[in-house]
Amino acid sequence: MVGLVKEANKSGARLSKACEVAGINVRTYERWIKEEKIKEDGRKGALRPEPKNKLSKEEYQSVLNIVNRSEFADLPPSQIVPALVDRGIYIASESTFYRILRNEKMQHHRGNTKAPKKIKIPTTHVANGPNQVWTWDITWLNTYTRGIYFKLYMIIDIFSRKIVAWEVWWEENGELASELVERAILSEKIKGKPLVLHSDNGAPMKSYTLKTKLEALGVLSSYSRPRVSNDNPFSEAQFKTLKYRPNYPQDGFKTIEQARE
The missing domain is CATH 1.10.10 (Arc Repressor Mutant, subunit A)
Structure with a gap:
């Protein structure tokens, strides 16, 4: 290419026009012959001889x-x-x-063990109106008898912080939780509308009874990440507010009726 450009230039053609026909820039041509000898083609697409020590x-x-x-x-x-x-x-x-x-794309993982999988980050649910995302949890209420507790179930709307449903029972299980969720949906008149119910990873929260009830009601389940303590802050903050009120009975409740009252 350099020889052709030189020949055209000596024959009377301007250097810029000769380079344009050759498909290169004048600066490229000048860089090639800068040291009075033709340099090796340094372009990425240039054809280069194979090294002598290349593997067969x-x-x-x-x-x-x-x-x-x-x-x-x-x-x-x-x-x-x-x-x-x-x-x-x-x-x-x-x-x-x-x-x-x-x-050969074999450097990242080799061997008999399974390749590591990326853990998907849980979906973040945002509420910009009432009855879009609810959160619920269970807290224990102390009694006069050591070792015996009442269980307070509570569902909160994270948009308005309204307590949409609550109940105090002797035990915690999925049947009672599903009953409370159904009651809350009926009282709020949102049956059939999209709703997310967030909770931690407790046994009642992941019980098959509750999951079946939520599927029947069209409610999407959401759970906290494992070993993350601040994924359900609304319920935890409400429980602390409840138990640290001045008129909360620190000695415990005598009966379940008193706890409900």
Whole structure:
């Protein structure tokens, strides 16, 4: 290309026009002949001679065969190459092993163990109006008898912080929870409308009875992330407000009727 441009220039053509016909920029041509000799083509798409020490197809395949052996399947090239050298075998360097593994997409995970899976971040539910997202939880109410507690079920609308339903029972289970949720939906007159019910990962919250009831009512279940204590702050804050009121009976309730009152 340089020879053709020079020939055209000597024949009377302007250098810029000759370069334009050749498909290159004048600056590129000047850079090629800057040191009075034609430089090697440095463009990304340039054709270059293969290096003399390039692995043959047989050597390339032998590297793949070695790294797929059961004894080397879970080892990095930094351990495979020295182990082969100890046996008097040398095929390629560690960097070549790494390059071949990257080319074959085998560097990230090798071995018999399952590849790690990315854990999906739980969906964040946002309420911009009433009766869109509810949260519920259960807290224990102390009694006069040590070791015996009443269970307070409470459902809150996170948009208005309205307590849409609550009840005090002797025990906690999915049947009672499903009864309370159904009562809350009927009292709010939102049966059939989209609703998200958020809770922690307690046994009543994940009971099959409650799940079946929520599916029948068209309610979407949402749960806190494991070992995350602040994923249900609305219910927890309301429980603390309840138990730290000045008129809350610190000695406990005598009867379940008194607790409900």
